[in-house]
Amino acid sequence: xxxxxxxxxxxxxxxxxxxxxxxxxxxxxxxxxxxxxxxxxxxxxxxxxxxxxxxxxxxxxxxxxxxxxxxxxxxxxxxxxxxxxxxxxxxxxxxxxxxxxxxxxxxxxxxxxxxxxxxxxxxxxxxxxxxxxxxxxxxxxxxxxxxxxxxxxxxxxxxxxxxxxxxxxxxxxxxxxxxxxxxxxxxxxxxxxxxxxxxxxxxxxxxxxxxxxxxxxxxxxxxxxxxxxxxxxxxxxxxxxxxxxxxxxxxxxxxxxxxxxxxxxxxxxxxxxxxxxxxxxxxxxxxxxxxxxxxxxxxxxxxxxxxxxxxxxxx
Amino acid sequence: xxxxxxxxxxxxxxxxxxxxxxxxxxxxxxxxxxxxxxxxxxxxxxxxxxxxxxxxxxxxxxxxxxxxxxxxxxxxxxxxxxxxxxxxxxxxxxxxxxxxxxxxxxxxxxxxxxxxxxxxxxxxxxxxxxxxxxxxxxxxxxxxxxxxxxxxxxxxxxxxxxxxxxxxxxxxxxxxxxxxxxxxxxxxxxxxxxxxxxxxxxxxxxxxxxxxxxxxxxxxxxxxxxxxxxxxxxxxxxxxxxxxxxxxxxxxxxxxxxxxxxxxxxxxxxxxxxxxxxxxxxx
Numbered sequence: 001x002x003x004x005x006x007x008x009x010x011x012x013x014x015x016x017x018x019x020x021x022x023x024x025x026x027x028x029x030x031x032x033x034x035x036x037x038x039x040x041x042x043x044x045x046x047x048x049x050x051x052x053x054x055x056x057x058x059x060x061x062x063x064x065x066x067x068x069x070x071x072x073x074x075x076x077x078x079x080x081x082x083x084x085x086x087x088x089x090x091x092x093x094x095x096x097x098x099x100x101x102x103x104x105x106x107x108x109x110x111x112x113x114x115x116x117x118x119x120x121x122x123x124x125x126x127x128x129x130x131x132x133x134x135x136x137x138x139x140x141x142x143x144x145x146x147x148x149x150x151x152x153x154x155x156x157x158x159x160x161x162x163x164x165x166x167x168x169x170x171x172x173x174x175x176x177x178x179x180x181x182x183x184x185x186x187x188x189x190x191x192x193x194x195x196x197x198x199x200x201x202x203x204x205x206x207x208x209x210x211x212x213x214x215x216x217x218x219x220x221x222x223x224x225x226x227x228x229x230x231x232x233x234x235x236x237x238x239x240x241x242x243x244x245x246x247x248x249x250x251x252x253x254x255x256x257x258x259x260x261x262x263x264x265x266x267x268x269x270x271x272x273x274x275x276x277x278x279x280x281x282x283x284x285x286x287x288x289x290x291x292x293x294x295x296x297x298x299x300x301x302x303x304x305x306x307x308x309x310x311x312x313x314x315x
Numbered sequence: 316x317x318x319x320x321x322x323x324x325x326x327x328x329x330x331x332x333x334x335x336x337x338x339x340x341x342x343x344x345x346x347x348x349x350x351x352x353x354x355x356x357x358x359x360x361x362x363x364x365x366x367x368x369x370x371x372x373x374x375x376x377x378x379x380x381x382x383x384x385x386x387x388x389x390x391x392x393x394x395x396x397x398x399x400x401x402x403x404x405x406x407x408x409x410x411x412x413x414x415x416x417x418x419x420x421x422x423x424x425x426x427x428x429x430x431x432x433x434x435x436x437x438x439x440x441x442x443x444x445x446x447x448x449x450x451x452x453x454x455x456x457x458x459x460x461x462x463x464x465x466x467x468x469x470x471x472x473x474x475x476x477x478x479x480x481x482x483x484x485x486x487x488x489x490x491x492x493x494x495x496x497x498x499x500x501x502x503x504x505x506x507x508x509x510x511x512x513x514x515x516x517x518x519x520x521x522x523x524x525x526x527x528x529x530x531x532x533x534x535x536x537x538x539x540x541x542x543x544x545x546x547x548x549x550x551x552x553x554x555x556x557x558x559x560x561x562x563x564x565x566x567x568x569x570x571x572x573x574x575x576x577x578x579x580x581x582x583x584x585x586x587x588x589x590x591x592x593x594x595x596x597x598x
Contacts, residue, residue, distance in 0.1 A: 040459050041459055046486075048482035053448070054447075054483065057452055058448065081442055086448070090430060
């Protein structure tokens with residue numbers, strides 16, 4: 001989804017003169033082509049995230065729709081005040097494209113792991129937070145970014161992730177997608193996931209189906225605004241809810257889901273288990289998949305959490 | 316292409332403020348009285364800069380604040396906002412009575428300026444170091460649209476401690492933004508004390524030159540000198556301009572001048588208001 005995202009920016013820029021692109025010392029070949037074809041509105045700025053976000057705000061104030069692209073930790077942590085004040089307070093249509101959301105940069109260590117990006121972005125008024133699950137969904141999403149009001153944080157995964165999204169399920173910013181339905185089963189489990197964690201949740205549901213455990217999988221590509229209506233519809237009457245995210249347990253999807261359930265299903269909240277990264281910096285390197293396994297985010301670990309949850313419930 | 320610039324200027328303490336400058340300061344006191352608080356010293360050093368901009372330099376339409384061809388004026392040192400509020404009232408963006416509501420619950424005029432609330436305010440500022448990056452983006456946006464509108468950013472001196480200012484300076488120079496002018500209110504005092512002691516900015520003009528700006532220095536309370544310099548813009552057709560305005564914090568209030576204790580006051584009582592008016596009457 002990483003190349004797809006920037007390809008789509010180029011495509012959008014070709015058909016809409018309001019689109020601008022700003023790289024911050026991250027320069028895929030497509031960005032170079034953009035600068036050649038439309039030098040006036042494709043920029044390569046340096047390692048200057050604070051400035052780049054302010055510059056994007058200024059361009060948006062002049063009617064442009066800037067897409068800012070750099071590594072996820074740097075575009076969220078380094079320039080948080082600029083994101084809050086320049087983008088969110090002014091409610092400007094700037095799109096922040098964060099490369100390597102979650103554990104993608106595992107071998108590079110904790111300075112490069114964007115494990116709290118969703119939490120800090122969703123804490124800001126007016127911000128929309130989107131984490132799609134694959135490149136096909138990225139295409140459907142990017143088409144909708146042109147006219148979405150206000151800023152968007154776009155969390156990119158590694159790239160070349162397996163395609164699990166389906167065009168017939170459509171895509172709308174702010175509308176969760178039921179990717180798998182445990183229809184008619186009263187003892188069903190609901191898995192709620194975002195980004196590439198959805199891919200793992202779907203695989204876990206396959207494992208559990210073989211054992212007679214029926215799981216629905218709700219893909220929450222837009223963590224903010226949360227699709228509370230869909231969440232409540234699918235959560236009601238569940239035997240167990242498990243949230244899955246490649247993100248700290250502090251303030252991410254799991255927190256958003258629990259907040260909504262506490263608010264709207266008082267007294268009727270199903271048992272819930274949140275899977276994510278504990279409140280600690282990573283101490284290991286390796287690969288994204290290895291770290292996801294350690295954090296219990298791969299299909300076998302997700303399936304085991306469901307089994308444990310059901311047993312606990314039964315007990 | 317560059318024009319000859321006046322030699323480095325300093326503020327001339329013998330310079331007398333004229334009637335308009337005194338009137339504008341009385342309006343600052345009016346707002347301070349209305350809100351019973353405010354950044355006193357930081358607003359008063361800005362008065363002549365904002366006066367000359369709004370009286371003589373900026374293109375705008377008070378009845379159409381979002382007129383596309385207007386010059387964009389971004390007060391990056393948002394804490395000096397009373398100086399801008401006074402000029403916006405003077406120019407008819409809103410009635411003078413609005414100054415009396417400064418910082419009150421339902422006022423449009425807060426302790427820092429907010430775009431979208433106040434007609435004529437181009438960006439919400441207050442957090443320091445945001446104005447110049449936004450100004451760079453706006454200048455690029457105007458270039459994209461083929462507009463000849465200009466961008467003016469006014470920063471404080473303590474404000475340029477912020478790294479974001481220098482990031483934006485690199486970019487403004489790289490993009491040869493001749494439509495961007497930075498004015499630095501160099502009153503040499505930041506909140507906690509003298510800039511020379513807290514984080515020395517000197518040699519300030521050399522720094523801006525090194526970052527690719529064409530630099531002018533001016534007495535920031537000398538209305539004629541400000542006019543002359545600003546009317547000469549752009550000082551270079553391929554570079555952004557930095558104008559270092561040598562000013563006095565608290566200018567016009569004899570008891571507050573050059574005193575960091577008057578940076579901000581949060582409980583302004585009627586006797587202090589009277590004292591401020593008396594000091595202005597004595598000019």
